[in-house]
Amino acid sequence: MFALEFDRLSKRYASVWANREITLHITSGSIVGLLGPNGAGKTTLLRQLVGLTRPTTGSISINQQRVVPGMRWVKETIAYLPQHPLALADLTVYEAICFSARLRGQSPKDAENHTRELLERLDLTGLSQRQVVGLSGGERRLVGVASVVVAPTPIIALDEPTNELDPLMRHRIWDLIQNLRHPDRILLLISHNVLEAERVLDRVLIMHQGQIIRDGSPGSLRQNAGDFLNVVVTVSDDPKRLSPDLTGVSPDLHVHGRVVEFTAPRVQALGYLAKWLAEPGLVDRVAVNEPTLEDAYLAIRQQNAPDRPQAGSK
Amino acid sequence: MSGRSADFGTMFIVLLRMQLARLRQSWRSYIMVSAMMPGGIVLLLHLMNPHMAQLERLHIISGAMILAESLTTIVMLSQYVSFLKVSQALDHYRVMPISLPLLIIAMTSMYGLFAWPGVLLVALEGSALDHVPMHLAPLAIVLMLVVGLTMGAIGTIIGLLAPDEALAGLFGNLLMMGVLFLGMAPVESLKSWSLVWWILPSTAPLAILKQLVFFGPRVSWSEWLGFLLYASIALTVSAWLLRRPR
Numbered sequence: 001m002f003a004l005e006f007d008r009l010s011k012r013y014a015s016v017w018a019n020r021e022i023t024l025h026i027t028s029g030s031i032v033g034l035l036g037p038n039g040a041g042k043t044t045l046l047r048q049l050v051g052l053t054r055p056t057t058g059s060i061s062i063n064q065q066r067v068v069p070g071m072r073w074v075k076e077t078i079a080y081l082p083q084h085p086l087a088l089a090d091l092t093v094y095e096a097i098c099f100s101a102r103l104r105g106q107s108p109k110d111a112e113n114h115t116r117e118l119l120e121r122l123d124l125t126g127l128s129q130r131q132v133v134g135l136s137g138g139e140r141r142l143v144g145v146a147s148v149v150v151a152p153t154p155i156i157a158l159d160e161p162t163n164e165l166d167p168l169m170r171h172r173i174w175d176l177i178q179n180l181r182h183p184d185r186i187l188l189l190i191s192h193n194v195l196e197a198e199r200v201l202d203r204v205l206i207m208h209q210g211q212i213i214r215d216g217s218p219g220s221l222r223q224n225a226g227d228f229l230n231v232v233v234t235v236s237d238d239p240k241r242l243s244p245d246l247t248g249v250s251p252d253l254h255v256h257g258r259v260v261e262f263t264a265p266r267v268q269a270l271g272y273l274a275k276w277l278a279e280p281g282l283v284d285r286v287a288v289n290e291p292t293l294e295d296a297y298l299a300i301r302q303q304n305a306p307d308r309p310q311a312g313s314k
Numbered sequence: 315m316s317g318r319s320a321d322f323g324t325m326f327i328v329l330l331r332m333q334l335a336r337l338r339q340s341w342r343s344y345i346m347v348s349a350m351m352p353g354g355i356v357l358l359l360h361l362m363n364p365h366m367a368q369l370e371r372l373h374i375i376s377g378a379m380i381l382a383e384s385l386t387t388i389v390m391l392s393q394y395v396s397f398l399k400v401s402q403a404l405d406h407y408r409v410m411p412i413s414l415p416l417l418i419i420a421m422t423s424m425y426g427l428f429a430w431p432g433v434l435l436v437a438l439e440g441s442a443l444d445h446v447p448m449h450l451a452p453l454a455i456v457l458m459l460v461v462g463l464t465m466g467a468i469g470t471i472i473g474l475l476a477p478d479e480a481l482a483g484l485f486g487n488l489l490m491m492g493v494l495f496l497g498m499a500p501v502e503s504l505k506s507w508s509l510v511w512w513i514l515p516s517t518a519p520l521a522i523l524k525q526l527v528f529f530g531p532r533v534s535w536s537e538w539l540g541f542l543l544y545a546s547i548a549l550t551v552s553a554w555l556l557r558r559p560r
Contacts, residue, residue, distance in 0.1 A: 050409045054559040069559045075411035076317030087398060087406035090335035102328045103410050105318030131339075153317040 002028045002063045004049075004155060004186055009058035011044050011210075018044040019210040022058070026203075028154070031177065031187040033197050035297055036207035042190045043083065045207070046157045049188070050080040062155070079104070079153040081144055081161060088147060089133040093124055096132050097146045104151035111150070118146045122172055137164040145173060152180055158189040162196065174200055198293040206300055214300055222296040229269040230295060232261045233276065234285040241282060242272075258284070263295055319411030326416050333424035336394075341428065348386045349432035352378035355498075356439045368446070375440035376523045377497020380461060380516045382432030384493040387465035388472070389486040391425045395473025396482035408556065415553040418470055419463060426462020433458060451526040453533065460545055461519045465493075467548035468515055474555040489514075496520070518544060 006024040010017065019041035026032055034042040047053035049060055051069030060067040067074050088096040097118060101111035119125045122142050127135065132143055145161050161177070162170040170193065178200045180187055191197040198218050206214040206221070214221055235242060235258045242260055253262040264272070269288075276283050291299075320328065337344075356378045359366070366374075398404040407417055440446040469486060476482035493516040518541035525532050 051559055052405055052408060070557045072319065072411055073317075075409060076319050078317075078409070080405075080409045082402060082405045082409075084402045084405075087403040089403070090339045091332060092335075095331070095335065099328050099332055100410075102324060103320050103412055105320050105411075131335075133339075151318075 001183065002154065004028075005061045005064075006045075006049075007059050007061070009045070009048060009060065010056050011041075011048060011053060012056040017210045019048075019207075022210075022212060024205070024212070024215075026186055026188075028186050029181075029183040030202040031181060031189070031200050032203045032205060033201040034188065034190045034205050034207060035192075035194055035197070037301065040207040041210040042207050043159055044210075046080065046159055046188065046190065049155075049157060050074075050078050052080075052082075076104075077153055078155040078157060079148045079151070080156075081148045081158045083159050083163075088143065090131065092129050092131055093135070093143050094119070094128040096143050097150050100147035101150040104153070106151050114150050115146075118150055121176065122146055122169070138166060138169060141165055142169060142173070145176070149176060149180060152182075152185065154184060155186045155188070156180065158187070160190050160192065162191060162193050170196055194294040194297050195292055201293075204293065206297065208301075218293045218296075221300070222291050222293060224296075227266040228263050228291045228295060228299065229266050230261070230263045230289040230291055231269050231273065232259060232287040232289070233273075233283055234259050236281055236284045242276065263291065263299075317411065322413065322416065325412055326420060329412065329417050329420035330423065333420050337424060337427070344386060344390060344425075344428040345431045347390070348382050348429045349435045351385060352382040352432050353435040353439060355381070355494075356436055357443070360439070360443045366444070371440070371444045371446050372524055372528050374498055375436060375444065375446055376520055376527070377494065377516075378436040379433045379458075379523065380497050380520055381490070381494050382436060383426060383429040383458065383461045384465050384490045384516065385432070386425045386428040387422055387462050388469040388493070389483065389490050390428070391422065391466050391469035392472035392476065392482045392486035393479050394425075395421075395470050396476050396479045399474055400478055404556070414556045415549055418467060418549060418552050418556065421470065422463050422466020423459070425466055425469070426459065429462065430458075446528065448527050454523065454526045457519060457522055457526065460541065461515075464515050464519075464541070464545040464548050467545070467552040470552040471548070471555060474552070492516075515544065515548070 004024075004026045006022050009022040010020045012018070022045065034045065036042050044053055048055050049067070051067065051071075051074060054069060062074075062077060065073075091099065094115060098111050098115040101114055102108070106114065116125075119128050122145075124139070124142060124146070127139060132140055135143065141161070141164050145158065148156065148158065158177070162173050165173065174196055177187060177189065181200075189197070201218055204214070204216065204218055204221050205212050214224070216224065233242070237258070239255050239258055239260050253260070255261075262269075273286060273288070277286070319325070356374060359374055395404075407414070437448060441448055468489065472485045472489070473482045476485055492514050496514050496516050497520055518537050522534065522537050522541065525534060
């Protein structure tokens with residue numbers, strides 16, 4: 001067991017704070033998701049952790065040992081997937097993954113076995129001799145993820161691992177991340193696929209304008225965001241018959257043909273439903289869903305809108 | 315659970331193989347550029363003045379050999395490093411548990427290799443066209459490897475400091491012009507520019523190369539020592555620039 005700590009960490013670029021006074025304590029064995037809009041300071045936080053960005057103030061420590069950028073033990077402890085791993089572009093897919101394993105201290109045989117295993121798992125075997133530069137964006141992303149997880153370290157930081165991937169590939173990456181769960185490991189990941197990330201996350205940090213505005217389990221965030229329900233109603237004829245009730249009720253009201261979807265506070269939503277169901281022949285079908293992490297995230301963002309221009313990512 | 319890294323030998327071989335992939339990608343264009351320009355200059359000067367004095371020929375041949383190295387390691391490597399920096403691809407190397415000086419040695423060695431066809435072409439021209447007597451001194455091979463390393467470290471420094479690829483190319487070309495000028499201009503006319511004389515990475519290797527190749531395998535240890543010190547400083551600065559967080 002070990003702990004990763006951020007102590008009053010800040011980064012300032014000229015007059016812009018990329019992040020500000022971030023204090024966090026993360027214990028091993030957890031998968032932590034960093035969510036937030038673009039420019040919230042998520043990538044800056046990971047770059048500070050791996051020593052690519054020097055904090056303006058504050059410090060990071062692993063098991064009370066201060067993280068100093070460039071130190072070998074820091075690089076051995078943390079593996080990082082940046083947003084643009086183009087340094088591997090000239091290599092073949094096999095080389096990109098295998099060389100990363102070799103540089104992380106694996107024997108030639110282990111590196112080869114782990115590479116083949118990952119190639120198969122991510123459906124990249126057919127591309128193993130192709131140069132990374134000739135792959136699609138999604139395939140390159142898979143190679144990037146594979147080159148990081150081929151030799152797992154105690155801390156793994158992934159910046160948008162599922163970016164540009166199709167749903168099947170995203171599913172495989174989430175499975176891969178789930179399998180990396182270990183009592184002696186911390187996984188930190190940034191993702192915009194909030195709905196999918198919920199499957200694997202133990203803890204969610206929502207960042208906004210360089211600060212952490214929510215911190216908790218996906219369940220607790222859903223609860224704290226408010227007691228909402230997501231309602232999908234199929235109306236028997238014209239959905240406009242519901243309009244008088246719904247005007248102003250929900251900022252994310254969607255009408256597709258006869259289907260009306262909205263998210264509203266539980267009491268209000270149930271009140272509408274009771275009223276509509278009491279009218280004979282008005283409603284064909286009803287689906288009521290508990291809010292997802294994505295709903296909670298959207299609600300939290302709504303509460304924090306409009307964005308102020310103080311923060312930005314670098 | 316703890317992280318690991320490769321031993322230095324494995325690390326160097328893997329880094330070298332990673333750079334070799336670049337050779338696979340672009341060896342034709344690199345070799346063409348590094349061979350055509352120095353080879354072309356030697357041929358042009360020979361055609362312009364077939365009866366040139368032997369000492370002048372020596373300046374031109376040795377200068378063109380060092381120029382071939384500077385084209386790949388200063389001009390091309392600085393542009394490549396700048397591209398890696400601007401696209402943030404260098405981050406991949408900077409977060410790996412590797413020795414950054416070793417990475418620079420691997421990169422510069424590979425780019426230095428691109429210059430060898432140019433060096434050999436110039437040597438052939440000097441021998442066949444200008445009938446310059448040359449000795450194949452094993453130390454000359456070591457010298458050219460150190461020249462590649464030194465100029466590569468300077469190319470890396472330019473690439474890391476330049477804001478973009480175009481400016482890296484501009485600064486690299488300016489330095490390459492300095493190497494060209496120093497390599498081929500009469501030594502006496504440059505002695506008054508003492509600062510430029512000692513800052514340019516081609517000063518010491520030119521003097522050593524002339525001794526080794528043209529005047530027989532004589533070794534001036536003070537010049538070697540000075541040049542190795544120069545190479546170490548260039549390598550240290552480039553590794554420091556690569557390591558420093560932004």
